[in-house]
Amino acid sequence: EAQVTQNPRYLITVTGKKLTVTCSQNMNHEYMSWYRQDPGLGLRQIYYSMNVEVTDKGDVPEGYKVSRKEKRNFPLILESPSPNQTSLYFCASSRASREQFFGPGTRLTVL
């Protein structure tokens, strides 16, 4: 089954404790992205990647890191999480500028 998976689905952590949210796709898509969704603000792109080792900043990259060492994986790293990073996070993959296939989402709470 073609899909995008994210782990964990829910996470409660404390300020400053490094965390990684994993994202994996099995559709051989070149493009992958991370978004955060906050009430009233829609979906805001954090980082995107056009291929292995090619990443670029989206609209809200501050406080986040990504890496794309393999085509199928695109982890999101929060080196020192803060409460303002409490949000719902979506990973997505696509072929070039085409339909984005979203993962199920990760709800993160930073205390």
Added chain:
Amino acid sequence: GENVEQHPSTLSVQEGDSAVIKCTYSDSASNYFPWYKQELGKRPQLIIDIRSNVGEKKDQRIAVTLNKTAKHFSLHITETQPEDSAVYFCAASIWAAGNKLTFGGGTRVLVKP
């Protein structure tokens, strides 16, 4: 960078009526405009998209129109049904310029039976 504004933020319609959601964008280089639907507790899913070489596109009860000159595009849902209740997002990007996608703030549509 690109800025996408979406109106209204909430929309309540009677079943069977039409719903219209409008978006404006700021970057005249944008040429790809998708619409996503997100049902409660679920992930966003593409429902229709349009490229700037087309002024209108229709798929059954949904249609999208694009006015490049005015830099705005709209989603039209006809004969609304309760299952159309969801949050709808418009977005804009530059086709073939990577995966940089800017979304509007979303419209919560409620279809009353």
